[in-house]
Amino acid sequence: MSRLQHFGWFLARGFGPQGWGYPSWEWDYDWTRPDVYQEAARTLEQAGFDLVIIEDAPSLGSPETIDLRVRHAFGGPKHDPLLLAPYLFQATRHLGVVPTVNPAAVLPYTAARQFATLQHLSGHRLGLNVVTDTGSARHFSDAPQLGHDEAYDRAEEWLAGVRSLWRSWDEGALVADRGSDVYADGTRMRAVRHRGDHFAFDGPLNALPFEHGEPAIVSPGGSGRGLAFAGANSDVQLALAPLTEQSVRAYRSRIHEAAVGAGRRPDDIKILFAIQPVLTGSAEEADRIVAASADPDDTVLLQIARKQSSDLETDLTALDLDRPLDPSIFGGHVSRGSIQRLIGDRGEDAPLRAHLAALARAGRISDRSGFVGTAEEFADLIEELGDWGNDGVLLWGDFHPVTLHRTLDELVPVLRRRGILRREFADGGLQANLRSF
Numbered sequence: 302m303s304r305l306q307h308f309g310w311f312l313a314r315g316f317g318p319q320g321w322g323y324p325s326w327e328w329d330y331d332w333t334r335p336d337v338y339q340e341a342a343r344t345l346e347q348a349g350f351d352l353v354i355i356e357d358a359p360s361l362g363s364p365e366t367i368d369l370r371v372r373h374a375f376g377g378p379k380h381d382p383l384l385l386a387p388y389l390f391q392a393t394r395h396l397g398v399v400p401t402v403n404p405a406a407v408l409p410y411t412a413a414r415q416f417a418t419l420q421h422l423s424g425h426r427l428g429l430n431v432v433t434d435t436g437s438a439r440h441f442s443d444a445p446q447l448g449h450d451e452a453y454d455r456a457e458e459w460l461a462g463v464r465s466l467w468r469s470w471d472e473g474a475l476v477a478d479r480g481s482d483v484y485a486d487g488t489r490m491r492a493v494r495h496r497g498d499h500f501a502f503d504g505p506l507n508a509l510p511f512e513h514g515e516p517a518i519v520s521p522g523g524s525g526r527g528l529a530f531a532g533a534n535s536d537v538q539l540a541l542a543p544l545t546e547q548s549v550r551a552y553r554s555r556i557h558e559a560a561v562g563a564g565r566r567p568d569d570i571k572i573l574f575a576i577q578p579v580l581t582g583s584a585e586e587a588d589r590i591v592a593a594s595a596d597p598d599d600t601v602l603l604q605i606a607r608k609q610s611s612d613l614e615t616d617l618t619a620l621d622l623d624r625p626l627d628p629s630i631f632g633g634h635v636s637r638g639s640i641q642r643l644i645g646d647r648g649e650d651a652p653l654r655a656h657l658a659a660l661a662r663a664g665r666i667s668d669r670s671g672f673v674g675t676a677e678e679f680a681d682l683i684e685e686l687g688d689w690g691n692d693g694v695l696l697w698g699d700f701h702p703v704t705l706h707r708t709l710d711e712l713v714p715v716l717r718r719r720g721i722l723r724r725e726f727a728d729g730g731l732q733a734n735l736r737s738f
């Protein structure tokens with residue numbers, strides 16, 4: 302049964318070279334200028350998307366592996382997505398814009414004030430993707446790097462602090478009464494004195510309170526701690542999990558339990574599953590792509606090895622493809638989850654070629670073995686997710702117009718005809734759109 306779901310775009314390349322490494326680079330867009338992003342943002346809004354989340358990494362990674370990160374522009378260069386946001390707001394009227402922010406990088410008072418300013422400038426369309434990466438901490442202070450769970454503790458303290466500042470103007474503090482010549486009532490503002498494990502600051506915040514809700518909080522972490530954070534704090538969860546009924550329902554109920562445990566309603570958080578579909582004009586074309594991916598040649602494997610080398614900050618490109626991958630080559634700072642995703646259930650004796658080939662292999666949407674298929678097949682999948690109670694999906698890709706059109710041109714009409722994709726936006730910005738169904 303079809304029903305409306307929320308759609309978002311995860312700009313997985315961040316504010317970086319859109320199209321690099323692909324033929325679309327020859328369109329000659331300048332990624333450092335706002336135009337290419339504004340064009341994409343307008344397309345998403347016309348398509349009825351609620352939001353775009355802009356990935357970010359403030360760091361180029363460890364000094365020894367910088368070349369792996371920048372050589373093919375997977376890890377950098379990247380510019381600051383918070384500063385791109387106003388250009389996207391200016392180009393659109395309804396689209397929510399969600400830059401990534403790391404609590405290690407911005408002090409709570411500065412964060413609360415900058416985000417409040419953008420929330421007003423945008424007509425209440427700002428969101429924040431709150432991440433807990435710890436590798437970049439050395440750029441901001443010489444304090445010891447936090448562990449995984451401590452980084453979540455810091456993020457919770459940071460977010461509670463930011464929200465206490467946003468809420469430091471009580472009801473009635475903003476007067477704006479010409480007759481009495483009073484703009485604001487300082488006796489209705491809270492001093493907010495915070496002395497915590499990670500931050501110390503005073504309030505109240507020198508910025509106006511919000512009429513249509515606070516900036517939406519988005520979170521991407523998938524560990525138990527990450528899901529608990531989402532349930533307690535987030536308006537949107539960027540969800541990554543196998544798209545089987547059992548896994549989708551289990552993922553959703555873990556977040557809902559955490560939400561209820563924190564005194565919230567399950568419906569206070571929209572869980573959007575991230576998917577990167579390869580949409581084709583026909584089922585035959587999809588079959589051909591899947592068949593061709595079964596036996597990738599060394600050029601394809603090298604391209605995958607380059608991306609993995611950047612993500613894992615470990616050079617895989619120089620290794621013998623036919624020898625087992627020794628996990629001890631990865632430094633202690635490399636995410637165990639990411640190593641596990643590369644090795645899968647093939648075990649440590651499998652050659653590197655087998656791990657890379659598994660990443661190259663594509664599957665058909667129609668038999669649920671992958672994400673290659675027609676718009677109708679993809680719409681079937683989204684409809685099925687909706688039957689399991691799903692709130693929506695995040696499509697994943699860069700922000701090059703070629704990528705957007707290839708993904709959306711045929712899909713939007715199909716989703717609209719089936720009543721899955723909105724035709725109208727709510728008044729009141731991102732929170733209003735998220736809560737309108």
Ligand SMILES: Cc1cc2nc3c(=O)[nH]c(=O)nc-3n(C[C@H](O)[C@H](O)[C@H](O)COP(=O)(O)O)c2cc1C
Pocket residue numbers: 355356357358401403431432433434435521522523524525526527528539541575
């Ligand atoms: C889908 C997804 C997107 C993420 N996006 C970012 C990002 O843009 N920037 C960043 O620094 N960390 C990002 N992270 C990292 C998370 O914030 C978190 O630090 C990491 O996933 C470890 O937490 P976990 O074990 O709970 O998943 C992302 C993680 C996931 C799963």
